[in-house]
Amino acid sequence: MRIAFYGSSLVSAYWNGAATYYRGLLRALAARGYQMTFYEPDVYDRQKHRDIEPPDWCRVVVYEGTVAALKRVAAASAEAEIVIKASGVGFEDDLLLEEVMSAARPAALKIFWDVDAPATLQELRASPDHPLRRALSSLDLVLTYGGGDPVVRSYRALGARRCVPIYNAVDPQTHHRVAEDSRFAADLAFLGNRLPDREARVEAFFLAPAAQLGNRRFLLGGAGWRDKPLPANVAYVGHVPTADHNAFNATPRAVLNISRDSMAENGFSPATRVFEAAGAGACLITDAWEGIELFLKPGEEVLVARDGRDVAELMRTLTAEVAREIGERAFQRVLGEHTYAHRAAEVDRIFRERSRRVEAAE
Known part of the structure; x- marks a missing residue:
């Protein structure tokens, strides 16, 4: 299955605490056969501070921080079976969510992936007319960086159909023992x-x-x-x-x-x-x-x-x-x-369960 993932950055951890999380999970999902494209805006000087080059397990598309460029990459979500918009992308997040989900094919699995759920939920509670809050009922799934039952209950109360925490973990290929420095x-x-x-x-x-x-x-x-x-x-x-x-x-x-x-x-x-x-x-x-x-x-x-x-x-x-x-x-x-292979197995199970339900409905 093809995944279109819209996030802050895969190639730069500069002012981007989610980078390790993205890399570990997406690499582990690629090992399970998923074909992924990661779309990230060129903002906050992240591209000047890359700490990895685009990997062979994920296509990376960097787009200019303009509305026109955002709309172009959002249209590409129509090519994927799974469409993911993460929180904290860093450029026109609300517009990106709207454009990506509007362009996605009707049968696609539509996901909001929250990498800072406590902060996002605080923002949603303070703004009843928040674009994400309005969109929750139209999304298939909310995945979160963590938060346990408190976050699940909060998202369900705000209208999410389903919310599942996918905790971060360790990627042994990246983080491992080394000699002292x-x-x-x-x-x-x-x-x-x-x-x-x-x-x-x-x-x-x-x-x-x-x-x-x-x-x-x-x-x-x-x-x-x-x-x-x-x-x-x-x-x-x-x-x-x-x-x-x-x-x-x-x-x-x-x-x-x-x-x-x-x-x-x-x-x-x-x-x-x-x-x-x-x-x-x-x-x-x-x-x-x-x-x-x-x-x-x-x-x-x-x-x-x-x-x-x-x-x-x-x-x-x-x-x-x-x-x-x-x-x-x-x-x-x-x-x-607690490796990303463990987390990816859980994500894979969730994706495949939903795909089977769609096939049964057809």
Whole structure:
């Protein structure tokens, strides 16, 4: 089956946290025989910061950030059996949804794939006349980056026919163990772009513990932090390309996951970094959120911190040996249960169930 996928970017992770998710899932779906075209706009300088070239398992079409170009690529959805519009494409999202779904053939499976469900739902609740809210009942399916039952219930209440969370995972071909790299030597490292709904949590969970533990080395990676006042023991390395993520995760004694406000409040929303870190064998410390135990076992496969004081206490007591043991258990867990091959099998089952229903109706 042919898939037309309209998303932010497959070839650039620059200001694009969904890139790893897209790559892992689409590569795994390609291995199952799907033929895919990914349509992405040339916006936010992403094409200037590509970290991969178009892969052989997916055709990539980059279009100009103009309405005319958008309409041209949207018309191509008529060629596919499965049409997917993701959230957060970054250029005229509402118009893109309308154009893509209008052009899709009547029998096509029409999907909205939400890679930031808590934020999207907050926007929909605040705007009863939102274009996506109006469109939900005409779509076959909503797939989400995560969110569990709270997100499913919310989407159904807003009119979605069906909503299924497809959690992110690890792609062992991309994120795996590597040798340590002195550039990323630290006791605790955090990788994440500077965003308004995460900055206060970064201050509480990362910068405050760093200020308390002057004898420990902290490492901060991600775009946007250059003008942020940092404690003297925090080294800032800027944007970290995908090719360096494994070394960034494998080198420090521990790495930290900090959820954005909306995802922490909703729960059931493990960040991509959780699986990337575990796939590299890292010892992961995460902020507390509901549902973590569905993915990693607290205290054995992941360390959970309720606040910055917990982070500081964990770093005071965490030995290199214990960190290695936690990282090893997490590594085994994600390879056994949380790869994109596992997620693609679930998506494939959903697609084929729907196709059988359409064939039966005909």
